[in-house]
Amino acid sequence: MKRLPIFAISLIAVTLVFQTGPAQAYLDPGTGSILLQMLLGGVAGGLVVFKLYWTRIKGWFSPAAKSSDDGQGSGDT
Amino acid sequence: MNTATKTETDPGSFRDPAGQVLHLGNRVFRTVTDHGWNGFSMVWDSGLIADMSADGLVLSLQQVDPDVAGNPPNTAHLFETEKLPFVSWPFEWSFSMLKSAACLHLDVHLKALARDFTLSDASAYNVQFRGSRPVFVDHLSFRPYVDGEIWAGHRQFCEQFINPLVLAAKAGVMPNAWYRGAQEGLPTADVSRLIPLRHKFSWSVFMHIVMQARLDRAAVSGSEAVDTGAMSKARLPKTSLVNMLKGLRSWIAGLQPPPGATVWQDYAGNNSYASSEASEKLRLVGEMVADVEPGLLLDVGCNSGDYSLAALEAGAGQVVGFDVDFGALETAFARGQARDLNFLPLHFDAANPSPDQGWAQGERAGFAVRAKGDAVLALAFIHHLAIGKNIPLPRLLNWLMDRAPEGIIEFVPKEDPMVQRLLALREDIFDSYSFETFITMIRARAEIVNDVQISESGRRLVRFSRRQEAD
Numbered sequence: 001m002k003r004l005p006i007f008a009i010s011l012i013a014v015t016l017v018f019q020t021g022p023a024q025a026y027l028d029p030g031t032g033s034i035l036l037q038m039l040l041g042g043v044a045g046g047l048v049v050f051k052l053y054w055t056r057i058k059g060w061f062s063p064a065a066k067s068s069d070d071g072q073g074s075g076d077t
Numbered sequence: 078m079n080t081a082t083k084t085e086t087d088p089g090s091f092r093d094p095a096g097q098v099l100h101l102g103n104r105v106f107r108t109v110t111d112h113g114w115n116g117f118s119m120v121w122d123s124g125l126i127a128d129m130s131a132d133g134l135v136l137s138l139q140q141v142d143p144d145v146a147g148n149p150p151n152t153a154h155l156f157e158t159e160k161l162p163f164v165s166w167p168f169e170w171s172f173s174m175l176k177s178a179a180c181l182h183l184d185v186h187l188k189a190l191a192r193d194f195t196l197s198d199a200s201a202y203n204v205q206f207r208g209s210r211p212v213f214v215d216h217l218s219f220r221p222y223v224d225g226e227i228w229a230g231h232r233q234f235c236e237q238f239i240n241p242l243v244l245a246a247k248a249g250v251m252p253n254a255w256y257r258g259a260q261e262g263l264p265t266a267d268v269s270r271l272i273p274l275r276h277k278f279s280w281s282v283f284m285h286i287v288m289q290a291r292l293d294r295a296a297v298s299g300s301e302a303v304d305t306g307a308m309s310k311a312r313l314p315k316t317s318l319v320n321m322l323k324g325l326r327s328w329i330a331g332l333q334p335p336p337g338a339t340v341w342q343d344y345a346g347n348n349s350y351a352s353s354e355a356s357e358k359l360r361l362v363g364e365m366v367a368d369v370e371p372g373l374l375l376d377v378g379c380n381s382g383d384y385s386l387a388a389l390e391a392g393a394g395q396v397v398g399f400d401v402d403f404g405a406l407e408t409a410f411a412r413g414q415a416r417d418l419n420f421l422p423l424h425f426d427a428a429n430p431s432p433d434q435g436w437a438q439g440e441r442a443g444f445a446v447r448a449k450g451d452a453v454l455a456l457a458f459i460h461h462l463a464i465g466k467n468i469p470l471p472r473l474l475n476w477l478m479d480r481a482p483e484g485i486i487e488f489v490p491k492e493d494p495m496v497q498r499l500l501a502l503r504e505d506i507f508d509s510y511s512f513e514t515f516i517t518m519i520r521a522r523a524e525i526v527n528d529v530q531i532s533e534s535g536r537r538l539v540r541f542s543r544r545q546e547a548d
Contacts, residue, residue: 030232032293041313
């Protein structure tokens with residue numbers, strides 16, 4: 001992957017933080033809740049949820065895909 | 078009257094970096110930090126809080142000079158808010174109380190959104206009861222709405238409002254003991270497992286409980302698939318958010334407590350009392366209240382609130398009732414709401430009342446700390462504890478007299494049919510349960526104002542006063 005200049009990375013990071021919104025700094029909204037709202041919020045969100053399930057479905061047919069389970073994005077916080 | 082001159086930080090107020098709650102004697106203040114003022118200044122200047130407090134939805138708030146509370150640290154701005162006579166926790170509420178608190182939370186959120194503000198959380202602890210009406214108390218939860226942001230409090234709203242209500246309404250299980258143990262609400266995944274299949278087809282149950290639990294599980298177990306980048310950019314159009322809140326509002330308003338009358342629901346009309354006995358009790362309660370003029374009266378074992386209402390009619394400022402029976406509490410709350418009374422009926426088990434709990438066991442004060450009134454009523458109560466739960470009578474009386482300096486305690490003799498019913502299936506091991514023990518114990522700590530026999534079975538109402546007690 002082509003390396004991005006520091007400035008561009010910072011800009012993206014700042015944008016992401018800004019888009020996360022101040023509320024989420026105070027309260028962890030929970031993974032399931034975010035995904036549900038993406039689903040309810042529109043087609044774009046729905047695709048992310050679909051992708052999540054699709055990756056799992058693909059995983060059933062691919063024995064190598066069952067390796068990592070680091071609990072990333074756990075809703076149990 | 079408490080005339081303390083030193084401010085104390087509310088032990089439950091530490092999570093919010095925007096500010097804290099301070100107590101100074103009988104006054105309650107809210108500090109706002111510089112950081113908090115960034116968002117809250119817009120809320121304050123808009124008049125949103127003033128308008129909602131005028132409508133009774135939000136506790137009133139006035140800006141005051143920080144000097145009033147001795148210039149507390151980290152305080153850019155200081156506000157004074159109303160002091161509630163009694164603070165209660167969601168796990169002490171009946172079904173209908175939790176439901177009315179949920180509806181209030183949604184109403185407040187919708188009204189805020191209409192003016193481009195939102196709430197940073199959705200905790201049931203944001204709500205208290207002023208009399209029989211829920212009121213939103215956490216002013217610093219308001220902040221400007223960022224267009225398209227997701228509802229950050231959704232999961233919390235589910236755990237603290239929806240899940241306990243659905244567990245009761247759809248599975249017929251009262252959530253209070255679990256809620257109290259977990260404090261921050263019922264986990265969605267657990268409640269999802271307990272809902273009967275036929276109720277899972279309801280849109281709201283399916284989306285907010287079943288689907289949310291599944292998505293949570295999928296995201297955790299299939300970590301490689303979770304696109305956190307996409308999640309952090311998740312957007313929920315404002316119309317979708319408003320529709321979701323409105324949908325939840327009308328769905329929750331339609332939820333009903335578990336069916337079936339409980340033992341005590343018919344108690345007022347189906348017990349061993351003769352009506353002359355009840356009218357004598359009402360008269361004695363009214364007389365005591367007229368003499369003592371209690372600002373806060375505690376009615377321990379309030380049942381559906383007959384004597385609480387009599388106390389209010391006689392001039393008590395506020396009555397907090399306590400009872401173990403959910404059916405009786407439903408009736409009590411409905412009576413209070415219908416007449417807009419300063420009556421707060423709470424769920425409690427006298428043999429195991431709310432403990433001090435939460436962070437450092439100071440966050441949510443227990444029963445012993447909060448339940449201090451100007452007068453106490455314990456009518457048709459002691460036999461349930463002394464006979465039903467083996468609590469020694471002297472300890473029980475001390476505990477009751479600790480609640481208030483004045484009060485009425487009813488003695489129910491062993492010969493009474495209600496006590497006979499408690500003893501029907503067990504051995505009588507209660508040799509010391511007698512009027513002699515009862516009156517001796519009360520006299521050891523208090524003056525007996527009067528002692529009136531109210532039934533042929535030998536029930537007596539003893540009014541005590543320990544105003545002279547040097548404690």
